[in-house]
Amino acid sequence: MTADDTLGRLNDDDYPAYTMGRAAEMLGTTPAFLRAIGEARLITPLRSEGGHRRYSRYQLRIAARARELVDEGTPIEAACRIIILEDQLEEAQRINAEYRRAADSAKPPAAA
Template sequence: MSERTRNRAVYVISVAAELAGMHPQTLRIYERRGLVSPARTEGGNRRYSDDDIELLRRIAELTNEGMNLEGIRRVMRLEDENARLRAELEQAREIALHAIREAEKRPAPTSGGADLVPLKQAVAVFGQRPSIFDRD
């Protein structure tokens, strides 16, 4: 299924509830608590996407494990941050691999010494992103 199709809000609340295996009132509660944000039609009716259904199933899974709604909110926030950090790490790996490949393409130095590599130093304060990671 394409990303565009997964994000397309097409299901009315009764169908979404059935697909997620819960009561429509439960979906309303989750919306009030900020766990899910369905799209709205011009008339104000809720419309759920396949991504919303997947999220509702994840909420049901965590609820069945005994977690309360605030705990679920925190877990989901951490899962989102984890996914973002994994994507950032993958991007950093790709940049490093590209830099290695580019360095390997360059001819070896003739002076007998190793390649000079520019060094950028910075003071890093705990809890803040060091400027050394900022692109110039």
């Protein structure tokens, strides 16, 4: 593996670079919290060859949002559902914007 390959992986938001312990430390939470949001299917960590959970930066951002909601008093299951719904809404808005752009580009030019 070249240095460029290594740097590419470290810059990849989906590369599972963080162990459970390091991820929990970065989020200021516990491994149990990470396991709980995994059990709620909010995130699915990849497994190392030894079977240990590994998290990506993208997954850590999702976990941080879950922790924020839980810290505000939202039950963990509800926090996970909220985040899933937020993600679905964002995707629907993105698709809607694409349809609008396509419809606008298909309209004939306005007569002067």
